[in-house]
Amino acid sequence: MHRISLAPRPDWREKAEAVGFRFHEMYGEAYWVDDAAYCFELEEIEDEIEAPSQELHDMCMDLVGDIVNDELALHRLAIPREYHDVVRNSWQRQDRHLYGRFDLAYDGSGPAKLLEYNADTPTSLFETAYFQYNWLIDQIALGALSPDTDQFNSVQEKLVDAFGQFSKDRIFHFASISDSTEDYGTTAYLMDCAIQAGHRAQFLDVREIGIDAEGRYSDLQNRIIERCFKLYPWEFMLRETFAEQLIDNGQVFVEPAWKSVLSNKGLLPLLWQHYPGHPNLLPSFFADDADAAGLSDYVVKPLLSREGENVSLFRDGHEVLAAPGDYGDEGYIVQAYAPLFESEAGHAVLGSWIVGDQACGIGIREDKSLITANLSRFVPHIISG
Known part of the structure; x- marks a missing residue:
């Protein structure tokens, strides 16, 4: 590529x-x-x-x-x-x-x-x-x-x-x-x-x-x-x-x-639960799942966000980028970061x-x-x- x-x-x-x-x-x-x-x-x-x-x-x-x-x-x-x-x-x-x-x-x-x-x-x-x-x-x-x-x-x-x-x-x-x-x-x-x-x-x-x-x-x-x-x-x-x-x-x-x-976006932790370690999946958890705390580089996404709204990127546990928007009241998931x-x-x-x-x-x-x-x-x- x-x-x-x-x-x-x-x-x-x-x-x-x-x-x-x-x-x-x-x-x-x-x-x-x-x-x-x-x-x-x-x-x-x-x-x-x-x-x-x-x-x-x-x-x-x-x-x-x-x-x-x-x-x-x-x-x-x-x-x-x-x-x-x-x-x-x-x-x-x-x-x-x-x-x-x-x-x-x-x-x-x-x-x-x-x-x-x-x-x-x-x-x-x-x-x-x-x-x-x-x-x-x-x-x-x-x-x-x-x-x-x-x-x-x-x-x-x-x-x-x-x-x-x-x-x-x-x-x-x-x-x-x-x-x-x-x-x-x-x-x-x-x-x-x-x-x-x-x-x-x-x-x-x-x-x-x-x-x-x-x-x-x-x-x-x-x-x-x-x-x-x-x-x-x-x-x-x-x-x-x-x-x-x-x-x-x-x-x-x-x-x-x-x-x-x-x-x-809640599909992502459900997929990870059913297919843990799959090579095309990223570790993903609902935000209140204790396993989410084990990620150091990760992305936080609202369940229903579109066009990247209210998505936040964390590196070494610190927020480095956040997008504004109107989502989030419905809850969040946490997904391991993958480089683009x-x-x-x-x-x-x-x-x-x-x-x-x-x-x-x-x-x-x-x-x-x-x-x-x-x-x-x-x-x-x-x-x-």
């Missing part, structure tokens, strides 16, 4: 705008990086990233049944008591799921280490599945990369296949917060994949989800919402005014309610995608900070010959 520089495509911004990638700049900063790439060897991808990602996902899936049937575990994950059955029933019905993204620490010198599993509302999907592949094709055409250059990236094909597994006998609604450019762009991309798979699709803002006279979810045209992909976290869903209807209508949503146990790949551009986190239960691609984000946050940049990757 190493980082290279190369000339940016002269028209990449126009190409981004033309395909709806309007968040190539965010918060006044560049988000997409067109003049660099991370390089891997094929064996490195297959043995150090793809195979471990598949194994980690399989381990997570094996663990779900234990968690949903354990009241204490659900409580430790801060899932509201009145919705434990919503989560449990979702798993027992085998509600179909779609995708997720592992965040891995990997620098090419040892096993990839799981930092967290974004199993509910992962973003950086469009740029992984579509735009970085277009970048590869263009750079080959420009002569900057050799014709045999490849990527670990079948994410779009797997998404279309996964959507094809859902029945097409009803409208497939897609919901997100429409004034979030990134969330809307990601949702629109997924909706396009569903249409490619043969679905009728309709977008609506999460805030426009209604309830009809019979207690069913409905859209602005008063149509019953029978299936809805929502780029909106389950921890928010379970605290919305319409959450009560989940008791009878929990099967409507994708990702399903059981994904709430995998997208929670480091270059003059910053620190890189590898996002490994699971679609339809298969590891199928990677995307890389880098940040000047050791805590990857909302100012991180997306850098494409290649597999060199």
Whole structure:
């Protein structure tokens, strides 16, 4: 694994705008990086990233049944008591799921280490599945990369296949917060994949989800919402005014309610309990676990934090970095520190995608900070010959 520089495509911004990638700049900063790439060897991808990602996902899936049937575990994950059955029933019905993204620490010198599993509302999907592949094709055409250059990236094909597994006998609604450019762009991309798979699709803002006279979810045209992909976290869903209807209508949503146990940082200590010493796991504990005190270099994470909010980094037991935010009331976990790949551009986190239960691609984000946050940049990757 190493980082290279190369000339940016002269028209990449126009190409981004033309395909709806309007968040190539965010918060006044560049988000997409067109003049660099991370390089891997094929064996490195297959043995150090793809195979471990598949194994980690399989381990997570094996663990779900234990968690949903354990009241204490659900409580430790801060899932509201009145919705434990919503989560449990979702798993027992085998509600179909779609995708997720592992965040891995990997620098090419040892096993990839799981930092967290974004199993509910992962973003950086469009740029992984579509735009970085277009970048590869263009750079080959420009002569900057050799014709045999490849990527670990079948994410779009797997998404279309996964959507094809859902029945097409009803409208497939897609919901997100429409004034979030990134969330809307990601949702629109997924909706396009569903249409490619043969679905009728309709977008609506999460805030426009209604309830009809019979207690069913409905859209602005008063149509019953029978299936809805929502780029909106389950921890928010379970605290919305319409959450009560989940008791009878929990099967409507994708990702399903059981994904709430995998997208929670509390998954990390539960994995460590079940698979202690696994080479792709970091020692992780709930904050009130006595074993947490045995770590000297570690990261403290809220159970429900996003974009690095309220994450703190400790070296030799002393806090050296802390991110602000609005999380933490739900509780914390403590995870052993793992070094990230480091270059003059910053620190890189590898996002490994699971679609339809298969590891199928990677995307890389880098940040000047050791805590990857909302100012991180997306850098494409290649597999060199």
